[in-house]
Amino acid sequence: MTPAEIHQHLIARFGDRITGVKLDVLDPWVEVAPVALLEVAGHLRHDPALAFDLLTNLTGVDYCEPDPKKAAKFGHEPHLEVVYHLFSFPHRHHVVLKVKLPRWHDDQPGQLPRLDSVSGIWAIADWHEREAYDLLGIDFTGHPNLRRILCAEDWVGHPLRKDYEFPLEYHGIRGR
Secondary structure: OOHHHHHHHHHHHHHHHEEEEEOOOOOOEEEEOHHHHHHHHHHHHHOOOOOOOEEEEEEEEEEOOOOHHHHHHHOOOOEEEEEEEEEEOOOOEEEEEEEEEOOOHHHOOOOOOEEEOOOOOOOOHHHHHHHHHHHHOOEEEOOOOOOOOOOOOOOOOOOOOOOOOOOOEEOOEEOO
């Protein structure tokens, strides 16, 4: 299936829970509503016509411009995205899923946004979700072991957020 056919298949099955699409790019993508992620992901994995049996990558992106002088030209409302690259060995097709999240849960600064874990669908997501949690602060609900993977357990904040302020020192060791 082509990405356009996959998109049409998902629209027919999930309707308005498929919230966007961009097909004229190198990696065509389909956007899914956060509440529908598990249902859509399970369908993509288990429907024989799709059979997306491999999650090749899961990453997060912070769309935020902390510099007020540049923010007006930025062109995006501040948000986070979780991006899933999927491949089907039986059919040799691929697709990218995107899920858009607010930067903070309930717009409360410091409250991490939540998204269902897909680690029960693709086991490799366990590590990828831990990385996105650690570096971007995305809380993957239902993850079997959501804890830091790169930063120390007592590290404060999430270093790949655009508004992250690097600490001057850590345990008495001065940086820079």
